[in-house]
Amino acid sequence: MDASPPRYRRFSRPGPAPQSAADLPAYTRRNTLAQPVAHREPVEHVYPLADGKGRPWASMTLRSSAKSGKSVPTFYEKEHINGSFQLSAEKGDSIQSIIATVTGRIVTGSSVDDTYTFHTQSVPLWSKADSRASGAATKLLGICVFPFSIPMPKAVSIKDGGRDTLFRLPETFLERHTRASVSYEISITVSRGKLRTDSQIKTRFGYIPTIRPDPPSLLRQLAYRENSLLPGPAVDPAGWSTSSTAVVSGTVFKTRQANVHCMLSLANPLSYTRGTVIPCRLTLESNDTQALDMFSAPSAPIATLRRCVRYQNPSTSSKREVDWMESFEDVCRAVWWPAPDQNDAPYSRCLEGEIKLPKDLTSTSSIGRFGISYTVVVSSFDTVGFSPSSSQPVLVEPVTIATTHARDSPRPNAYSPPAYAPLPVPRQHHDFYAVQATARMGR
Incomplete structure (x- = not known):
């Protein structure tokens, strides 16, 4: 009587399963992972800003590598954040400056202390003081367009253990079930006089490093x-x-x-x-x-x-x-x-x-x-x-x-x-x- 134990082969899928390597079904090696990625043309994302009566008077336009204009803007390492800011200035508008700011943050909780800014970069688009110094008009009037192209650094230097350490910019990370997140934001601030309220357009964007x-x-x-x-x-x-x-x-x-x-x-x-x-x-x-x-x-x-x-x-x-x-x-x-x-x-x-x-x-x-x-x-x-x-x-x-x-x-x-x-x-x-x-x- 053969007392040798039976051979076990367990499969999680229904139907007959092969019992050894020799019984594997014939198949063709797949090369689906090796297909080249088609070049994607930039798409536009438009973010309007309305006044108190709901009339749009300014807008920010971004051109990114996202799938569509309805998706979150996406930028890859070595890409510039390209776009423009357009506004309709009325006579008597006391605009002092227009500044674009890119910010990268780590958020680990709901407290103010749980937000850490690891990258910030401001680019002036227009300044009344600079216009006065250059002899240009010091007031904006009518339709004004300010294009911008902001380079993203590959790495940033931050304090780590008391020392300045160079870190590669991390990829955007935001998941519902994880408290920590990495987010990037671009904002354009229109600053006015002391007695006037500033205006701002901002949106989050995705960043992907090259690893x-x-x-x-x-x-x-x-x-x-x-x-x-x-x-x-x-x-x-x-x-x-x-x-x-x-x-x-x-x-x-x-x-x-x-x-x-x-x-x-x-x-x-x-x-x-x-x-x-x-x-x-x-x-x-x-x-x-x-x-x-x-x-x-x-x-x-x-x-x-x-x-x-x-x-x-x-x-x-x-x-x-x-x-x-x-x-x-x-x-x-x-x-x-x-x-x-x-x-x-x-x-x-x-x-x-x-x-x-x-x-x-x-x-x-x-x-x-x-x-x-x-x-x-x-x-x-x-x-x-x-x-x-x-x-x-x-x-x-x-x-x-x-x-x-x-x-x-x-x-x-x-x-x-x-x-x-x-x-x-x-x-x-x-x-x-x-x-x-x-x-x-x-x-």
């Missing part, structure tokens, strides 16, 4: 160009970053102890452009073949891209200590399939996988009291009959989320077979929680 990963290994680039299989760590060691070995211990069917050794490999460099994928490999080893079969089912490993938003709350701090808050969210999940190049070793299994990154994923950033970071986390294994002895994450590897593609390199391909389509973590059902950490001043 570019280094090119992948030459063998990986070749695979992308030829639309062929990605070489594994044994063939292309420069193309992968492999973690140290983690041991998952637990009980199999409540009858015996078992240990499974796990190693996670992520594609080098550990920086990935949103809208593409993170190539992954998971190596499992154990002398318990039943536990090994349970862990190597493609639906078993739970690996996610976890985002951490870390921010400071000065208004709740004492004089000597500063409170930091951290919120975590699993934004997308890896999909796995048996690696086609795995060996036939009886005590070893290898899964190939990828994490598909949303196109709207906020990029990695860090500036003073605010930061967004990412890690790939193997948190557990979804197996029936195995009870782990610990609920701690199995493996955690930091990664960077970029906004644009590597220079002079082919764009990554998606490799998951159709039978193993990605299972993204729905935004409305994200795993979200917050913890409070205390750090000394001068961090």
Whole structure:
């Protein structure tokens, strides 16, 4: 009588599922992630300003890279904020100056102390005093148009731990379930005399920095160009970053102890452009073949891209200590399939996988009291009959989320077979929680 344990392969999708790498359905390598992005012509956004009777007398026009004029204006790194200000000045209007101001802020709460301005830039469009000095007319009359082009800096210098530190401007970040936010605003202020009320037009806009990963290994680039299989760590060691070995211990069917050794490999460099994928490999080893079969089912490993938003709350701090808050969210999940190049070793299994990154994923950033970071986390294994002895994450590897593609390199391909389509973590059902950490001043 054959006493060998049954082999386990668990799949989360209905219908017949392949039982081994050799039974995988035939499919064509997809290259949907490598399509070039079409150049988008600037669109106009118009913001009118009306008087007390509802009659428009001034307007601000912005030209940006947004999808449409009804969307929030969007500007990329190295782009100028281009636009114009138009007003209809009546006789006797005591306008003293017209100033455009760009502001970047971090907001971590409802208190005034919870708002921190990390960037401000003012550009005078017109001044009565300057007109007088130059011999020009000192009063505005009729339809007047003032074009402007305001360059955004790539980085700003702010105090961090008592020292001036240069930080790249962070991407706009605003989510309903996260208290901290990064916002940018442009305003135009029309200043009048002491006894007259000033007027102002303002609007928020989106800012996207240029974060570019280094090119992948030459063998990986070749695979992308030829639309062929990605070489594994044994063939292309420069193309992968492999973690140290983690041991998952637990009980199999409540009858015996078992240990499974796990190693996670992520594609080098550990920086990935949103809208593409993170190539992954998971190596499992154990002398318990039943536990090994349970862990190597493609639906078993739970690996996610976890985002951490870390921010400071000065208004709740004492004089000597500063409170930091951290919120975590699993934004997308890896999909796995048996690696086609795995060996036939009886005590070893290898899964190939990828994490598909949303196109709207906020990029990695860090500036003073605010930061967004990412890690790939193997948190557990979804197996029936195995009870782990610990609920701690199995493996955690930091990664960077970029906004644009590597220079002079082919764009990554998606490799998951159709039978193993990605299972993204729905935004409305994200795993979200917050913890409070205390750090000394001068961090």
